[in-house]
Amino acid sequence: MMSKLNNPRSTLHALEPMGRGTPEVESLTSYFCRLAYSHGMTAQKLADWVLDHFEQSVCEKYGWHQRSFSSMSPESEQWAAWLAELTGVASLDRHTLAPWRSVLGVPGLAPKSDRWCPCCLAEDKASNAEPYLRLTWDVAPVTACLRHKVQLVATCPHCHRSNVRSRSAVVVPGYSTSCGGFLGDAKTEPASPEALWVARQVGQMLQEPPKVASTGLVPLLETVIERMADGRPSTFASRYGFSKSGISHWLNKGGIPALKAWLTIALHGRIGLDKLFAGDVEGWEPPLVPVQMPIELPESPRAGIKSRELDWDAIRAQLRAMLEEPQPVSVNEASERVGVDRKSLYLQANAEARAIADRYLRHRAARGEQRQTRLQSQIGEVLDERLAAGYEGMSARDIWSRLYTEAQSVPGIFRHITAVMDSRR
Ligand SMILES: [Zn+2]
Ligand SMILES: [Zn+2]
Numbered sequence: 001m002m003s004k005l006n007n008p009r010s011t012l013h014a015l016e017p018m019g020r021g022t023p024e025v026e027s028l029t030s031y032f033c034r035l036a037y038s039h040g041m042t043a044q045k046l047a048d049w050v051l052d053h054f055e056q057s058v059c060e061k062y063g064w065h066q067r068s069f070s071s072m073s074p075e076s077e078q079w080a081a082w083l084a085e086l087t088g089v090a091s092l093d094r095h096t097l098a099p100w101r102s103v104l105g106v107p108g109l110a111p112k113s114d115r116w117c118p119c120c121l122a123e124d125k126a127s128n129a130e131p132y133l134r135l136t137w138d139v140a141p142v143t144a145c146l147r148h149k150v151q152l153v154a155t156c157p158h159c160h161r162s163n164v165r166s167r168s169a170v171v172v173p174g175y176s177t178s179c180g181g182f183l184g185d186a187k188t189e190p191a192s193p194e195a196l197w198v199a200r201q202v203g204q205m206l207q208e209p210p211k212v213a214s215t216g217l218v219p220l221l222e223t224v225i226e227r228m229a230d231g232r233p234s235t236f237a238s239r240y241g242f243s244k245s246g247i248s249h250w251l252n253k254g255g256i257p258a259l260k261a262w263l264t265i266a267l268h269g270r271i272g273l274d275k276l277f278a279g280d281v282e283g284w285e286p287p288l289v290p291v292q293m294p295i296e297l298p299e300s301p302r303a304g305i306k307s308r309e310l311d312w313d314a315i316r317a318q319l320r321a322m323l324e325e326p327q328p329v330s331v332n333e334a335s336e337r338v339g340v341d342r343k344s345l346y347l348q349a350n351a352e353a354r355a356i357a358d359r360y361l362r363h364r365a366a367r368g369e370q371r372q373t374r375l376q377s378q379i380g381e382v383l384d385e386r387l388a389a390g391y392e393g394m395s396a397r398d399i400w401s402r403l404y405t406e407a408q409s410v411p412g413i414f415r416h417i418t419a420v421m422d423s424r425r
Contacts, residue, residue, distance in 0.1 A: 011053075011085075011087075012035060012039065012083070012086040012087045013039065014087050014088045015034060015087060017095055018031075020094060020095070021207055023136060023200075023203025023204060023207060024134050024203070025095060025134065025207070026095055026132045026134065027070040027135040028070045028076065028080055028096045028135075029065075029070045029138070029166050030095075030133035030134075030166070030173045032047075032069055032079070032083065034132065037171075042170045043064050043168075043169060044063065044064045046064075047067065050079075050083070050086065053082075053086070063167075065168065067079070069096065070095065070096045070097065070135060070138050071096065071109075071138070072097040072098055072100060076093075076098045077098040080092040080093035080096050080098065096135075097109070097135070097138070097139070100205075100210055102210070102212070102213060102217065102256070103217060103256065103257075104256060104259055104262070105255070105257055105258035105259070105261070106258075107258045108141065108259060109141075109258070109259055110140055111137075111138060111139070112140070113163050114162070114163050114164075114165035114167065115143075115152035115154045116133065116134075116153065116154075116183055117145035117147075117150060117152055117153075117188070118153055118157075118185065118186035118187070119145060119184070119188070120145060120148065120184075121174045121182070121183055121184030122182075122184035123148075124174065124184075125184055131173050131174025131175075131184065133165065133166065133174075135206055136199065136202055136206055139202050140259075141198050141202065141259050141263065142195075142202045143191070143198070143199075144195035144196050144198070144199045145191070146200050146203055149190060149191055149196060150188040150191055151188050151190070151191050152188075153186045155186070156178060157183070157186040158176060158181030158182075158185065159176060159179035159181065161176070161178045161179075164176040164177045164178040164183070165177070165183065193325070193326065194326035196324070197267075197324060197326050198263060201263060201266055201272065202273070204272050204274040205277060207274065208278065210278065211278045212279045217250075218250075218251060220276065220279060221251060221257070222251070223281050224265055224281075225247075227269065227281075227284060227285070227286050228240070228265070228268065228286050233247045233248065240264055240265070240268055242261065242264075246261075267327070268286070268287075269286040269287075270286060271284050287337065310344075312348050315338050315340060315348070318337070318338050319334060319338065319345075319349055319352035319353065319356060322356060323352070323355055323356060323359060328362075334356050371410075375407055375410060375413075375416055376416065376420055378403060378404070378407055379399060379403070379407075379416060379420040380420055382402045382403060383399060383420065383424060385402075386399070386402070394421075396414050396421065399417050399421070400414065400417060
């Protein structure tokens with residue numbers, strides 16, 4: 001086999017990786033499978049051969065796909081280096097998450113099962129290109145394809161199994177490892193604006209490896225806290241929903257924020273992950289009125305400045321951008337953020353203002369319903385627990401005293417308790 005692999009330029013084919021420098025960069029898992037395929041080998045055989053070539057001991061029972069090829073682990077980095085050496089293709093680590101190891105925490109990063117965008121695979125196939133797997137599909141918080149605005153899927157449309165994308169000795173990217181069916185045939189649903197926002201952030205992040213080294217992480221976080229909470233870690237924590245000990249861990253003990261935390265910073269600070277990780281924060285100004293503030297802020301300094309002439313095209317564009325934000329905003333907030341009163345918004349940007357109002361109302365209604373259902377089931381639980389313990393003839397006050405503090409302060413809580421108690425009689 002060794003001789004078969006030899007060619008004058010490199011030991012293995014100098015296969016071109018897909019999508020480098022774009023949000024659709026190929027994963028190393030995918031590259032590895034295509035490389036094996038181009039040599040007429042199974043992925044398992046190629047993995048064994050590479051390990052043997054570098055004199056690594058091979059455990060027969062260890063499937064190649066149990067190894068980590070695209071993650072942040074040192075193992076992924078090692079495989080990227082080995083394959084770069086054998087193919088002569090440089091920087092294959094850019095097809096793994098390893099370059100982000102110094103800026104991204106591990107928790108919540110790896111998906112529970114393998115996902116893909118069927119539209120991407122179908123498009124690859126239709127254009128006579130080799131279907132390939134995108135690195136962004138291996139980042140758990142990403143649940144949508146930005147290009148096709150659809151949700152990622154995780155189940156084969158033909159055999160209805162999951163984890164059929166790349167976990168087998170033989171893998172042809174784009175085809176089910178279980179039944180051989182084309183994974184691009186899967187049906188999918190439109191993605192939410194929230195999911196698309198996350199997909200865009202992560203896609204931009206994957207275009208370029210971070211420039212902030214691990215030594216630069218604390219200064220970067222200090223800048224974030226400086227700009228977003230006047231340098232006060234406790235304000236920053238409570239304002240954006242972090243724990244104080246978590247922040248202290250980042251600043252003092254080498255802790256690394258998880259991707260979800262960075263996304264929160266990106267959202268509220270209105271700065272791209274790509275910019276944050278490039279350390280490009282020189283001219284960054286977070287919004288004066290933060291998204292979804294839990295506490296009242298004094299009037300923003302901008303509010304007093306009377307605008308000369310309003311650029312309505314720009315304002316409408318800002319409003320449309322707000323419609324894409326994960327968290328729906330109210331017309332009041334939108335009006336504050338663009339510095340224009342509500343009436344003018346409805347006059348000059350009617351469609352946008354109505355879309356914002358409508359989205360916010362639907363969001364509030366959904367949230368209210370959820371809260372009410374949760375509250376009722378909680379009251380029901382307390383009631384059941386007390387009855388099970390042999391109590392009878394309880395008053396609404398008894399039930400109330402056993403609820404969580406948060407539930408106790410819900411407006412009209414006694415009405416809710418009585419309603420649940422009545423429904424049980
Ligand atoms: Zn797609
Ligand atoms: Zn299948």
